[in-house]
Amino acid sequence: MPKIQLTPENVMSVYTGRANRCCCGCSGVHSYSEQHRAAASKNRGYPVKDDEIDDETVRRVIRHINRSKDAVDEGGHIIVASKTRWHIAYLKPSNS
Numbered sequence: 001m002p003k004i005q006l007t008p009e010n011v012m013s014v015y016t017g018r019a020n021r022c023c024c025g026c027s028g029v030h031s032y033s034e035q036h037r038a039a040a041s042k043n044r045g046y047p048v049k050d051d052e053i054d055d056e057t058v059r060r061v062i063r064h065i066n067r068s069k070d071a072v073d074e075g076g077h078i079i080v081a082s083k084t085r086w087h088i089a090y091l092k093p094s095n096s
Helices: 034-044 055-067
Strands: 011-018 028-032 077-081 085-091
Touching: 011 034, 011 055, 028 034, 028 055, 055 077, 055 085
Parallel strands: none
Antiparallel strands: 011 028, 011 085, 077 085
């Protein structure tokens, strides 16, 4: 399988949180790209607020996933799972 390469242009949002927990945000944080705010708002069904925008965190998670040998493409999102943390990049839908 080819190595996964993410960029800010194809990542809409990221999640980082405790492993083996739900990803609703109770055990981690969702961060959104300003560049894809409209697409993310449409995708989740309600507006992304200013305090949810964090381009630096999006870039940091992208770097982490790109450097990992354990990144898994799960269709629509890419995940790196360690024993204690999950790092997930949610891809921009192709229709937005």
